[in-house]
Amino acid sequence: VSGEVPDEPVVSKRSGLLFERRLIERYIEDHGKCPVTKEELSMDDIVLVKTNKVVRPRPLQAASIPGLLGIFQNEWDALMLSNFALEQQLHTARQELSHALYQHDAACRVIARLKKERDESRALLALAERQIPASMAGVAPAAVVSNGKRAMEDEIGPDGKKIRPGINPVMIDELTECNTMLSAQRKKRQVPPSLASIDELERYTQISSHPLHKTNKPGILSMDIHPSKDIVATGGIDTNAVLFDRTSGQILCTLAGHSKKVFPPSASDASLIYYF
Structure with a gap:
């Protein structure tokens, strides 16, 4: 059927023809006939032929x-x-x-x-609690100052636990007033005209990509641009400082030898070092 020497030969009991086992089994499942004589053929009519391992000849x-x-x-x-x-x-x-x-x-x-x-807010809240006069505490127990700390007289509830005073209405009014004032100030802030608008940012596209630092420890901690020359100085987590010429797209030099991360460089100083 395939025109090649069969790897696993089988012979038909009816016609005596030799076939490749996998090919004749598939043909019988699809057609139920012998591919050569077109006679009815089933899997019971197929006999496996035991042969030695065939060594295929080398291709031409x-x-x-x-x-x-x-x-x-x-x-x-x-x-x-x-x-x-x-x-x-x-x-x-x-x-x-x-x-x-x-x-x-x-x-x-x-x-x-x-x-x-969050920590700053908690500190301010604690400071506000300490500055509330004892007269505004209402039914709250009087404050007793001992060793620079505020100690409240213990009140025992019905369940046997101490009752601790919370935020009183005066504090709530002060916080609400402060929130209203800060919200009004934020709404009055104007966006500087030098900032790009949302439409301009959406039109921005990537022009080029320059991997300046090693990829095993990626990350640029700082960057600075020379005021008169189109030279960019970057400092990375890989303990290297790189001078990059944006016009030519080439790395001018890589300043290695740092033992730790390189923090904000100055492009003007870096370019002076380079030209020196």
Whole structure:
């Protein structure tokens, strides 16, 4: 059926013809006939032939030196194409990892800022509680100052637990008034005309990408631009400082040797060092 020497030969009891087992089984399942004689044929009419392992002859191309060179060249080309595809995938994975790390760093900064604001709010609230006069406490127990700390007389509730005073109406009125004043100030703020509008930001596109620092420790901590020359100085987590010429798109030099992260550089000082 295939025109080649069968790997697993079988013979038909009715016609005595030799077939490849996998091919004749598929043909019988589809048609139920012999592919040569067109007679009715079933799997019971097929007998497996036991043979020694067949050693396939070499292909015609492998019979000569030019043919072998051609086979090796084809395998080499396939290997190079596969290697190129793997390098492209690796580069894409590194870029995605770099973006993910940048996003993680930004999220950590936001969380740290929120925690700082929370601690400041708690400190202000504690200060406001200490500054409330004892006369405004109403039915609250009188305050007793001992060793620089405010100690309240203990009141025992029905369940046997101490009752601690909360925020009284006077404090709520002060907080509400402060919130109203701050909200009014925020609404009066005007956006500087030098800032780009939302429509302009949506029209921005990426012109080029220049990986200045190593990808095993991605992250640019600081950047500065020379005031008169189009030179950019960057400091990264990889303990390197890089001078980059934006006009030519080339790295002028990489200043290595730092033992820790490189913090904000000055492009003017960096360019002086470079030209020196």
